[in-house]
Amino acid sequence: MPATLTAPRTLYDKIWDEHVVHSDGEGPALIYIDRHLVHEVTSPQAFEGLRNAGRAVRRPDCTLATVDHNVPTASRKNFTNVEQFISEPDSRAQCVALEQNVKEFGLTYFGMTDRRQGIVHVIGPEQGFTLPGTTIVCGDSHTSTHGAFGALAFGIGTSEVEHVLATQTLLQRKSRNMRVTVDGTLAEGVTSKDVMLYIIGRVGTAGGTGCVMEFGGSVFREMGMEARMSVCNMSIEAGARAGLVAPDDITFEYLKGRPFAPSGELWDRAVAHWRTLASDADAKFDIEVNIRAEDIVPTVTWGTSPQDVAPITGQVPDPATIADPIKRSGVERSLKYMGLQANTRIEDIHIDKVFIGSCTNSRIEDLRSAAKVVLARGPDAKVAPNVYAMIVPGSGLIKQQAEAEGLDAIFKRAGFDWREAGCSMCLGMNPDQLSPGERCASTSNRNFEGRQGAGGRTHLVSPAMAAAAALTGKLTDVRKLMGQNSRASAEGAKLKLTSVFDFLTDKATAPPAPIARSGAVGTGAPGSNAGASMLKFTTLKGIAAPLKMGNVDTDLIIPKQFLKTLKRTGLGDALFFALRKDPATGAATDFVLNREPYTKAKILVVTGPNFGCGSSREHAPWSLMDFGIRCVIAPSFADIFKTNSMQNGLLPVVLPAAQCEELAKDGEEGLELEVDLERQEIRREKGRETIPFEVEAFRRHCLLNGLDDIGLTLQKDREVVAFERRRTAEWPWLDGLGYAGQVAANAKAGSKGMDW
């Protein structure tokens, strides 16, 4: 055993070590992926890639697919099929495409007639597909949710989805270890959502960049699994690669008996292994944050970034008190967008809509918590006049359980709209959206501009706070509604509790056989080695467009309505859509990319940090590329955006903020920059000083040579097969139903070596 494996290790270190298939110690490691969740938005291009290369899905038994983002949440009573039910053509096309792909590639699929259908991050844990100690990925940033089980779970882009489908592995660099400890006792009325909003407010949306964030301390140890999921869910909002809570008896109790979880003797073996995973007492964390539970009160967001938080007892900030000009203008911009005056009391903010749902807060505990607030107001409690409040359970099973408990009746009696499962107004890829100017108290996770609908205004809150806002028509301290002692009054408001196992009665079954296609699925693509399908990047000379903003999120780079495409191309006009088109008239604005000479920009120079934060949508780099931009220079990038860019031949260059400012000035003067990846330098006009930069050696090599990751990984097939044999021997519960120790041969083992 190497020395590093005997030194004290964190939970993350241990999961990482157990999943390395190959590492040369320098480049990224090839890690094995135990569980892959798939949804309709980020998978069509990945399946298309497999189809074009004649590749199969390597481990259908470890892959689970559902539809969630596009599905309407209207009653399915008259549902006959997706074609008939989904009227919006692009949403329909994505759902139909997934239905065809799962058949063609032979995958387990919870479609719209399956009561197990729901938000991908809700159904994985619900089914016991999510297990401790595993690596879990999905083409979705909130894959971090599954870290609540002590799994290394993170979002990936579509190119990586294709990589995992084809190889069941990913090329990854190890992140740093960060720990957030919250000790003490939470005050009455303070929930896991408040804890996480508070943490994001403290560390910022880039606080966890490059890190895996473990949550420790008495507060998380005492939390139930659903609360832990809400916390880990939003670790991506803190910029972290993943969130983690050590698995313990609470975890095991939650999982035992779930359809996809191991049972019998395998269960005992699995639990014995899971107990070894917690961070060693003397393990070292690169970053430590300590928080006192007593400092946290019900928390809401006032602005357009999840870090814009305030206690419900507080007020909207005043930009005049902020010295840093970028931060000040950011706050001014947020307040303008949110239609708020500085120093307004948070409790004086009136709302138009309430959304209870999303992968953060749509589970049974969340619904119970909202229902308790309604019950505490007595039988005549009513949603405030002029407020529309909707409740969207995270899965069909949660909906059934809530109905068995009578929660739907409590909500309906008070005037809430009770809907079918899906992502719904968290993102509004389906018909559930805010209208321009509408203000919403939402239990979701992102309050970016236009997130819930163009011009819509989002305040993130807990389910209890959302229910309170629905009843009063404004952001309200839920503690006032629950009385002095919320726990006591909540207990007074009795709910008829049920067991989830009354509903989890559909047995897990082996995935169906793929539909055979001539010479394609299952037959592999011998010889399709290091593909040169990625666009090469050597040197790039051109106009640089300056963008003086920080925390530019991918919702802003490309809004949701453009994620419905089945292609990777044609997205240039969608780039920064909300900034480039006047929402009222549709006319072009004076945004930098609409002005000459920047309509021909090949480089984007951003002066603020954390470019590309938020969603994992690879559509962000696709739209930049389609516009003609091949290089983005910024002080820092969000992890997923950076990887997605590299996968597409778009070069992200990190430079200190002062140098970004200098280059932005060149851009403002209309000067060209020349980005030379070979020499790792940026040459400027007018004899201005050349600026050096650094790009990780492996990625530089791939960009310079146009090498795509799948081709490289297929050359490691022998190592992958050996890993799978060991996995079956040591952790047999990870092989899914129908796995016979055979995988589709995607590439011939032992083909040419590769210098990575």
Ligand SMILES: CC(C)[C@H](C(=O)O)[C@@H](O)C(=O)O
């Ligand atoms: C569609 C998907 C790429 C996206 C994500 O990665 O988060 C979505 O789920 C979101 O919440 O914005």
Ligand code: SF4
């Ligand atoms: S964040 Fe919203 S849109 Fe994204 S997966 Fe979760 S519920 Fe769906």
